[in-house]
Amino acid sequence: MVLQGDDAAARPRLGRAPSTTHADLSHTALRLFMERGFDATTVDEIAREAGIGRRTFFRYFPSKNDVPWGDFDRLLDGMRDHLASMPDDLPLMEQLRRSILEFNRVPESEVEYHRRRMELLLHVPTLLAHSTLRYASWRQVVAEHVGRRLGLPHGDLIPQTMAWTCLGVCLAGYEQWLGDADADLLELLDEAFRLIDERIGTEAIQAHRGSHASRSARG
Amino acid sequence: MVLQGDDAAARPRLGRAPSTTHADLSHTALRLFMERGFDATTVDEIAREAGIGRRTFFRYFPSKNDVPWGDFDRLLDGMRDHLASMPDDLPLMEQLRRSILEFNRVPESEVEYHRRRMELLLHVPTLLAHSTLRYASWRQVVAEHVGRRLGLPHGDLIPQTMAWTCLGVCLAGYEQWLGDADADLLELLDEAFRLIDERIGTEAIQAHRGSHASRSARG
DNA sequence: GATACTAATGACACCCGGTGCCGTTAGGAA
DNA sequence: TTCCTAACGGCACCGGGTGTCATTAGTATC
Numbered sequence: 460m461v462l463q464g465d466d467a468a469a470r471p472r473l474g475r476a477p478s479t480t481h482a483d484l485s486h487t488a489l490r491l492f493m494e495r496g497f498d499a500t501t502v503d504e505i506a507r508e509a510g511i512g513r514r515t516f517f518r519y520f521p522s523k524n525d526v527p528w529g530d531f532d533r534l535l536d537g538m539r540d541h542l543a544s545m546p547d548d549l550p551l552m553e554q555l556r557r558s559i560l561e562f563n564r565v566p567e568s569e570v571e572y573h574r575r576r577m578e579l580l581l582h583v584p585t586l587l588a589h590s591t592l593r594y595a596s597w598r599q600v601v602a603e604h605v606g607r608r609l610g611l612p613h614g615d616l617i618p619q620t621m622a623w624t625c626l627g628v629c630l631a632g633y634e635q636w637l638g639d640a641d642a643d644l645l646e647l648l649d650e651a652f653r654l655i656d657e658r659i660g661t662e663a664i665q666a667h668r669g670s671h672a673s674r675s676a677r678g
Numbered sequence: 679m680v681l682q683g684d685d686a687a688a689r690p691r692l693g694r695a696p697s698t699t700h701a702d703l704s705h706t707a708l709r710l711f712m713e714r715g716f717d718a719t720t721v722d723e724i725a726r727e728a729g730i731g732r733r734t735f736f737r738y739f740p741s742k743n744d745v746p747w748g749d750f751d752r753l754l755d756g757m758r759d760h761l762a763s764m765p766d767d768l769p770l771m772e773q774l775r776r777s778i779l780e781f782n783r784v785p786e787s788e789v790e791y792h793r794r795r796m797e798l799l800l801h802v803p804t805l806l807a808h809s810t811l812r813y814a815s816w817r818q819v820v821a822e823h824v825g826r827r828l829g830l831p832h833g834d835l836i837p838q839t840m841a842w843t844c845l846g847v848c849l850a851g852y853e854q855w856l857g858d859a860d861a862d863l864l865e866l867l868d869e870a871f872r873l874i875d876e877r878i879g880t881e882a883i884q885a886h887r888g889s890h891a892s893r894s895a896r897g
Numbered sequence: 898g899a900t901a902c903t904a905a906t907g908a909c910a911c912c913c914g915g916t917g918c919c920g921t922t923a924g925g926a927a
Numbered sequence: 928t929t930c931c932t933a934a935c936g937g938c939a940c941c942g943g944g945t946g947t948c949a950t951t952a953g954t955a956t957c
Contacts, residue, residue: 474904475952501942512907517944584811591810592803614857616870619850620843627842631835638833651835693933694923720913731936736915743914 481530484509484519488526493575497583524589527576531593535600538562542604551608555601555625556652560645563629570644578637581630598622628655700749703728703738707745712794716802743808746795750812754819757781761823770827774820774844775871779864782848789863797856800849817841847874 487509491500502523506513520526541561545554565573580586599613601622606613613619632651636644706728710719721742725732739745760780764773784792799805818832820841825832832838851870855863 472904473902473954475906477905502944503942514907514909514945515905518905521944523943587814588807588810591807595806614853616847616850616854616873619853620846620870620874623846623849624839624843627839627846628835630842631838634833634838635835651839654835655839691933692925692931694935696934721915722913733916733936733938734934737934741915 478515479509479511479519481519484511484516485526485529488523489572489575489579492527492579497579498585522589524586527579527586528590528593529576532596534562535596538597539600539604542600551605552652552656554604554608555621556649556656558604559601559625559629559652560648563644563648565644573644574637577633581633581637594626598626601625624655628652697734698728698730698738700738703730703735704745704748707742708791708794708798711746711798716798717804741808743805746798746805747809747812748795751815753781754815757816758819758823761819770824771871771875773827774823774840775868775875777823778820778844778848778871779867782863782867784863792863793856796852800852800856813845817845820844843874847871 484505488500488505491505491508494500502516503513505523505526506516509516538558538561541558542554545558549557580590598619599622602613602618605611605618605621606615609617611618628651629648632644632648635651636642636647703724707719707724710724710727713719721735722732724742724745725735728735757777757780760777761773764777768776799809817838818841821832821837824830824837824840825834828836830837847870848867851863851867854870855861855866
């Protein structure tokens with residue numbers, strides 16, 4: 460969950476130059492969220508504080524809810540690629556563990572910032588609800604990999620349930636992390652996955668493959 | 679997921695009589711949602727159609743998003759009680775399976791109605807997001823039972839992850855159900871739980887009990 | 898340096914969900 | 928009838944989000 464990348468790296472081409480960046484806006488907004496609370500911070504306030512118009516705010520972020528998320532889609536693409544590049548002889552859960560850990564790696568300098576963002580995302584009801592849509596995309600990526608690996612449609616029960624379980628492991632791990640100021644996120648997640656792994660044997664799942672007519676559902 | 683119960687059964691006591699019921703309002707609204715789509719249906723339209731004031735609508739439902747949910751909290755209380763009443767000698771997953779199935783039982787006459795509601799809840803992004811808050815309560819009930827049963831804080835990794843997994847099984851099952859007009863929901867969920875059960879052995883989990891310092895997180 | 902082109906900006910009006918407030922209405926009880 | 932009470936409905940208001948459009952600030956061209 461690294462922050463959104465190089466806004467500035469893009470070459471100045473044509474037309475009026477943008478008056479701010481995603482990163483700047485995001486930092487300003489997050490600061491206000493921390494000071495006054497998420498719901499109590501209005502978009503007008505964020506815009507004023509950032510020195511832009513309210514209308515402009517919505518050209519940087521589709522909604523106030525999206526601010527704490529950064530460029531999630533790009534990260535997700537990264538995880539998809541990472542999963543696809545996993546050697547075939549690795550057990551499924553091991554592939555998932557490695558890729559998901561990688562997905563959650565964040566530069567040392569941004570750990571505290573990350574902690575504050577996740578605190579918001581997991582504890583503010585509005586954001587908790589909104590996050591569901593992101594989680595759905597994330598689960599989709601996991602389910603597709605599991606499906607591919609097991610030769611099942613990604614809409615089938617096993618891939619879907621494994622995706623939910625992985626999400627649960629991550630979020631439970633995040634909660635532990637947020638509750639312990641000294642904890643290391645990746646260590647926690649790693650431990651969590653190893654603990655769960657022992658209970659979700661890939662072999663057993665594969666034994667079941669084909670034993671049921673595979674109904675497919677939309678992912 | 680039986681619908682909200684007897685609005686009318688309450689004795690008329692004092693003051694002006696209510697001009698409608700949760701059930702009536704709910705049916706009117708659901709019909710409009712089906713006809714025009716959820717987002718395209720405004721609260722004003724629902725109120726007008728139901729013959730009440732817009733302001734009154736919000737006295738029956740805290741938000742438009744809550745309409746398709748009915749009286750979820752009451753159902754949840756039922757599940758909590760059902761779980762608590764389970765014989766101790768039953769394996770954990772068996773207790774969960776039974777209670778969750780019971781939670782999802784719906785009278786034959788309401789099956790089609792239930793299907794339409796779930797179609798909305800699972801496929802309309804706005805509702806999908808909002809539902810997260812309900813799912814959180816549901817997971818809480820599951821996690822508390824698992825925690826009690828395993829002698830772990832409900833915030834610990836195992837109860838939390840099991841709750842997520844159960845939720846995943848249910849929602850994956852619902853997706854299968856929605857994708858197959860002839861399917862029977864309870865049969866599907868039953869099959870799903872039995873399939874997953876074999877992979878989440880309670881004994882193995884119990885073997886791990888206490889092997890880690892139990893960090894607790896808020897549920 | 899003037900001009901043309903382009904892209905971001907900001908102001909405005911508007912829609913919708915949701916809330917606080919308050920006077921009104923419709924029932925039972927005295 | 929009168930009193931009490933709970934539900935009702937209208938109104939004003941807030942905040943998030945969108946469509947529209949004139950304006951601004953850059954680059955490229957002459």
